[in-house]
Amino acid sequence: MAQESVKGSILLGSVVTVRRLRDAGRISAEDLEVRLSAEALELIDAKIGITQWYPIHAFCELLDVDWEICGKRVPEYMERQGAVSADRMFDLGMYQQLDYAERAERVESIGALVSRSRLISSVTGTFYNFLEFDVAANEDCLDIIYRNARAFEQPLIHTTVGFMNQINARQNSKRRFSGERIGPDEVRFRMPLSQRFAEPR
Numbered sequence: 001m002a003q004e005s006v007k008g009s010i011l012l013g014s015v016v017t018v019r020r021l022r023d024a025g026r027i028s029a030e031d032l033e034v035r036l037s038a039e040a041l042e043l044i045d046a047k048i049g050i051t052q053w054y055p056i057h058a059f060c061e062l063l064d065v066d067w068e069i070c071g072k073r074v075p076e077y078m079e080r081q082g083a084v085s086a087d088r089m090f091d092l093g094m095y096q097q098l099d100y101a102e103r104a105e106r107v108e109s110i111g112a113l114v115s116r117s118r119l120i121s122s123v124t125g126t127f128y129n130f131l132e133f134d135v136a137a138n139e140d141c142l143d144i145i146y147r148n149a150r151a152f153e154q155p156l157i158h159t160t161v162g163f164m165n166q167i168n169a170r171q172n173s174k175r176r177f178s179g180e181r182i183g184p185d186e187v188r189f190r191m192p193l194s195q196r197f198a199e200p201r
Contacts, residue, residue: 004130005053014062063155082162097123146187
């Protein structure tokens with residue numbers, strides 16, 4: 001099995017953040033050597049290729065440094081980082097799913113919402129080489145499930161919430177996702193739906 005990996009386009013922001021923290025003296029090189037693996041340390045000064053693959057565990061380690069030092073372990077900080085990452089992905093113009101998301105018109109049925117969400121969520125497969133996902137909905141909520149997600153650690157759950165919510169914002173939607181681990185290998189992102197999706201009684 002291939003190493004569980006993340007695309008450089010997602011990794012880049014965390015590398016730049018930790019490098020700046022070190023260079024500004026907010027964390028010492030010695031402290032980084034204690035808390036980071038050799039692979040994560042090497043990434044800090046590496047030239048990151050946005051289309052290349054990098055170890056997911058090293059990415060999570062770098063995210064955790066950012067979350068502790070800059071975010072004080074507040075989930076909303078990582079959500080903001082996820083929103084920034086989403087905007088960067090939109091601006092790169094490399095991902096057809098995001099281009100479609102920004103142009104798509106409002107859906108009027110649960111079935112159409114699920115179909116669109118599956119298409120947009122497929123961008124996940126371009127960022128992570130190990131996840132499987134499913135989309136389901138009822139009149140109350142939309143669920144996006146990530147499976148084979150043991151390596152998808154807590155900071156990534158928060159940044160993904162921010163990423164998804166920023167996609168919604170760029171669609172002029174005020175609906176917001178929340179995220180939680182529901183099993184060792186499963187993470188669920190849930191968005192409450194508006195009353196217009198409710199079945200007539």
